[in-house]
Amino acid sequence: MTDLVMDGVTVHADGHPLLRALSLTVDGGQVVGLVGPNGSGKSTALRCVYRALRPTRGAVRVGGTDLRDIARRDSARSVAALTQDGGSDLDFTVAEVVALGRAPHLGGNRALSHRERELCERAMNRLGIAHLADRGVLSLSGGERQRVLVARALVQEPEILILDEPTNHLDIRHQIHLLSMLRGSGLTVLVVLHDLNLAAATCDRIAVLSGGALVTVGAPWNVLTAELLRDVFGVAATVVEHPLTGHPQLLYALHQETVEGVLHP
Numbered sequence: 001m002t003d004l005v006m007d008g009v010t011v012h013a014d015g016h017p018l019l020r021a022l023s024l025t026v027d028g029g030q031v032v033g034l035v036g037p038n039g040s041g042k043s044t045a046l047r048c049v050y051r052a053l054r055p056t057r058g059a060v061r062v063g064g065t066d067l068r069d070i071a072r073r074d075s076a077r078s079v080a081a082l083t084q085d086g087g088s089d090l091d092f093t094v095a096e097v098v099a100l101g102r103a104p105h106l107g108g109n110r111a112l113s114h115r116e117r118e119l120c121e122r123a124m125n126r127l128g129i130a131h132l133a134d135r136g137v138l139s140l141s142g143g144e145r146q147r148v149l150v151a152r153a154l155v156q157e158p159e160i161l162i163l164d165e166p167t168n169h170l171d172i173r174h175q176i177h178l179l180s181m182l183r184g185s186g187l188t189v190l191v192v193l194h195d196l197n198l199a200a201a202t203c204d205r206i207a208v209l210s211g212g213a214l215v216t217v218g219a220p221w222n223v224l225t226a227e228l229l230r231d232v233f234g235v236a237a238t239v240v241e242h243p244l245t246g247h248p249q250l251l252y253a254l255h256q257e258t259v260e261g262v263l264h265p
């Protein structure tokens with residue numbers, strides 16, 4: 001299993017720091033959730049891993065090798081990314097889009113092998129989209145399209161999987177299904193999530209970003225505290241133990257007076 005290491009990754013744009021010396025390790029086969037307020041640098045961090053952005057300073061290492069020393073074609077095989085805007089302009093059928101996940105492995109005009117066709121079918125079944133195989137992706141609902149893109153990422157058979165808010169558009173059953181599947185996949189996963197309860201239930205570790213810097217990283221129980229919710233997100237919350245799973249569960253106060261009471265006791 002392949003480790004992903006971000007080592008002092010700094011990104012500047014127009015002289016402003018978007019990411020400040022971010023150091024974060026995702027051990028092989030683990031799922032690390034990246035959380036933080038809007039604009040805290042989560043997508044910027046992911047972009048450095050899937051090479052849409054080049055860090056100003058610092059390095060990203062996959063399996064111990066600096067990404068800069070890996071040919072783009074090779075990292076395109078080992079790192080799969082599900083981005084916010086991925087696939088929104090693809091005028092293909094579902095089966096074709098899923099098969100595109102094999103593109104980094106196909107040299108020249110080689111057609112898909114029998115094994116690869118089976119891989120695509122298995123992924124469509126796992127994501128519950130097999131019945132949509134011949135539909136154009138542009139005709140799908142947001143949640144259906146999101147599952148197509150996850151299937152495409154899985155058939156790539158990457159070592160590292162990067163996901164930017166993959167539960168966007170998914171109903172609660174599909175959110176839980178997707179994240180449990182990631183957890184059992186054996187892949188090294190770095191995933192941006194806004195739903196902290198979902199992160200608590202499905203991530204091995206949670207990393208919190210604020211203002212482009214890492215605030216803390218650790219097991220959900222160590223990270224998701226009422227103090228962190230107040231200081232980083234400006235939200236009043238109580239943390240309880242989920243009665244069925246034992247995971248931390250955040251109960252948010254929705255009344256502004258309660259929030260004010262916690263923020264300014």
Ligand SMILES: Nc1ncnc2c1ncn2[C@@H]1O[C@H](COP(=O)(O)OP(=O)(O)OP(=O)(O)O)[C@@H](O)[C@H]1O
Pocket residue numbers: 013014018036037038039040041042043044045
């Ligand atoms: N090319 C750029 N030039 C200037 N600023 C940028 C650029 N790209 C991103 N930013 C800014 O950097 C900050 C971090 O953006 P980023 O998309 O990484 O945040 P995020 O944590 O993913 O936010 P969200 O939760 O809203 O998706 C934001 O303030 C954004 O406006």
